[in-house]
Amino acid sequence: MVSSMMPQERFTMYQGLIVMRKFLFVGIVFAALLHFMLHIFVQKKTVSTLPTDSLKELKTCYNEKFRLILNMSEIEPFLCGNFRKQSVDLGTNKLDLPYGTHRGERFLDMALKKLPKCSLPDEIKNISCKKCIVVGNGGVLRNSTLGKKIDSYDVIIRMNDGPVLGYEEDVGQKTTFRLCYPESIFSDTLHYDPNTTVVLMMFKPHDAKWLAEVLMNRRVSTYGFWRKPALNLIYQPHQLRVLNPFIMRQVSKNILNFPTVFPKTEKPKHPTTGIIAITLAFHMCNEVHIAGFKYNLTSLNSTLHYYGNDTMSVMAQNEYHNVSAEQMFLRELVDQHTITNLT
Ligand SMILES: *[C@@H]1O[C@H](CO)[C@@H](O)[C@H](O)[C@H]1NC(C)=O
Ligand SMILES: *[C@@H]1O[C@H](CO)[C@@H](O)[C@H](O)[C@H]1NC(C)=O
Ligand SMILES: *[C@@H]1O[C@H](CO)[C@@H](O)[C@H](O)[C@H]1NC(C)=O
Ligand SMILES: *[C@@H]1O[C@H](CO)[C@@H](O)[C@H](O)[C@H]1NC(C)=O
Ligand SMILES: *[C@@H]1O[C@H](CO)[C@@H](O)[C@H](O)[C@H]1NC(C)=O
Ligand SMILES: *[C@@H]1O[C@H](CO)[C@@H](O)[C@H](O)[C@H]1NC(C)=O
Ligand SMILES: *[C@@H]1O[C@H](CO)[C@@H](O)[C@H](O)[C@H]1NC(C)=O
Ligand SMILES: *[C@@H]1O[C@H](CO)[C@@H](O)[C@H](O)[C@H]1NC(C)=O
Numbered sequence: 001m002v003s004s005m006m007p008q009e010r011f012t013m014y015q016g017l018i019v020m021r022k023f024l025f026v027g028i029v030f031a032a033l034l035h036f037m038l039h040i041f042v043q044k045k046t047v048s049t050l051p052t053d054s055l056k057e058l059k060t061c062y063n064e065k066f067r068l069i070l071n072m073s074e075i076e077p078f079l080c081g082n083f084r085k086q087s088v089d090l091g092t093n094k095l096d097l098p099y100g101t102h103r104g105e106r107f108l109d110m111a112l113k114k115l116p117k118c119s120l121p122d123e124i125k126n127i128s129c130k131k132c133i134v135v136g137n138g139g140v141l142r143n144s145t146l147g148k149k150i151d152s153y154d155v156i157i158r159m160n161d162g163p164v165l166g167y168e169e170d171v172g173q174k175t176t177f178r179l180c181y182p183e184s185i186f187s188d189t190l191h192y193d194p195n196t197t198v199v200l201m202m203f204k205p206h207d208a209k210w211l212a213e214v215l216m217n218r219r220v221s222t223y224g225f226w227r228k229p230a231l232n233l234i235y236q237p238h239q240l241r242v243l244n245p246f247i248m249r250q251v252s253k254n255i256l257n258f259p260t261v262f263p264k265t266e267k268p269k270h271p272t273t274g275i276i277a278i279t280l281a282f283h284m285c286n287e288v289h290i291a292g293f294k295y296n297l298t299s300l301n302s303t304l305h306y307y308g309n310d311t312m313s314v315m316a317q318n319e320y321h322n323v324s325a326e327q328m329f330l331r332e333l334v335d336q337h338t339i340t341n342l343t
Pocket of ligand 8: 322
C-alpha cells in the first residue's frame with residue numbers, strides 16, 4: 001500500500017503522523033492530569049466522609065458492575081452510634097424515615113447506644129471476595145432441593161420470617177444475614193440462630209421507637225404498626241444492625257426510579273425486602289446469586305411463599321410495592337450476567 005503512494009503523499013502522511021503524535025502526547029498528559037486530580041478528589045471525599053474500618057473491609061474486593069448500579073457510592077451499610085454524622089454526610093438527615101433518619105433520631109440515639117457493633121461480623125470480614133446468595137421467600141423454592149447448594153455460599157442472606165426450620169432440604173439451614181422489620185422479625189426462640197446477624201430496616205418512627213423499647217427491656221407499645229410487632233427480642237444485641245437508610249434510598253431512586261412524592265390518591269411505593277437485600281449484597285459481595293425471586297403475578301392461585309398458604313393474590317393486592325418493576329430490574333441483571341438466578 002505505502003509503496004504505491006506518490007512521494008509527496010508519503011511526505012504529507014509523515015507530517016500528519018508527527019502532528020498526530022503531538023496531539024496524542026498532549027492528550028495523554030491531559031488524561032493523566034485529569035486522572036490524578038479526580039483521584040485526589042475522590043480520595044479526599046472518601047476520607048472526609050467515610051473514615052471507619054468497615055468501609056476498608058468492603059473495599060478489598062470490588063465488582064465493577066455492582067459499583068455502577070450503586071452509582072459509585074461507597075457507604076457503610078449499617079448505622080453506627082455516630083449516625084447523625086453519617087446522615088449529614090449522605091444527606092439522609094434531611095429526609096424523613098424510611099429513606100432518611102429524620103423524625104427517628106431520638107429513638108435511634110437510644111437504640112444504637114445499646115448495640116455494641118455496627119460493622120460486618122468478624123467471620124464475614126475475613127472473607128475478602130464474598131460469594132453471596134440472597135434467598136427470597138418465593139413459592140418457587142418449594143421442592144427445589146436447593147438446600148445444600150444454598151448452604152455452600154460464603155454469605156447467605158434471608159428475609160423477614162422466611163423459616164429455615166422444616167425447610168432445610170429446599171432452602172438450606174445457614175443464615176448469615178436476615179433483613180427484617182418489627183412486624184416481620186422472629187419472636188419465637190424456635191427460630192433462633194446464634195450465627196445470624198439481623199439487619200433491621202426502619203420504615204417509620206415507630207420502628208425506631210420499637211427498637212429502643214425492646215433493647216431497653218421496656219414494655220413495647222404496639223400502636224402504629226400494621227401488624228403486631230415482636231414484643232420480645234430473641235437475638236443478642238451484638239447480632240443486631242440497623243440498615244443505613246441510604247441503601248433504601250438507592251433502591252427507590254436509582255434502581256426502581258420511584259418518584260420522591262406520590263399523589264395523595266396513591267399509596268407511596270416502597271421497595272420490597274427482597275430488592276433491598278440484593279442491593280445490600282451489592283455493597284458487600286463480589287458475586288451475587290439469587291433464589292426464590294420468581295413471582296408470577298398473573299397466576300393468582302399459585303403459592304406466594306415456600307411456606308404457609310398465602311397465594312399470589314396477596315402480593316398482587318399489595319399497593320405499597322411495585323413487584324413488576326422489581327422483576328423487570330432483576331430480569332435485566334440476569335440477562336446481563338450481573339447476577340445469577342438459581343430458580
Ligand atoms: C450519581 O452520583 C452523582 C454524583 O454523586 C450524582 O450527581 C448523580 O445524580 C447520581 N446519579 C443518580 C442516578 O442518582
Ligand atoms: C479474622 O482474621 C484475623 C487475622 O487475619 C484473625 O485474627 C481472626 O481470628 C479471624 N476471625 C475470624 C472470626 O475468623
Ligand atoms: C412437593 O413434593 C411433595 C412430595 O413429593 C408433593 O406432595 C407436593 O405436591 C410437591 N409440591 C409442589 C409445589 O410441587
Ligand atoms: C454456628 O456456627 C458454628 C461455627 O461455624 C457451628 O458449629 C454451629 O453449628 C452453627 N450453629 C447453627 C445453629 O447453625
Ligand atoms: C404465569 O401464570 C400464567 C397463568 O397460570 C401462565 O399462563 C404463564 O405462562 C405464567 N408465566 C410465567 C412467566 O411463568
Ligand atoms: C383459584 O382458586 C379459587 C378458589 O380456591 C377457584 O375458585 C378458582 O377457580 C381458582 N382459579 C384458577 C385459575 O385456578
Ligand atoms: C395450609 O393449608 C393446609 C391444608 O389446608 C393446612 O393443613 C395447614 O395447616 C395450612 N398452613 C398454615 C400455615 O396455615
Ligand atoms: C410499576 O413500575 C412500572 C415500571 O417502572 C411502571 O410502568 C408501572 O406504572 C408501575 N406501577 C405502579 C402501580 O406504579
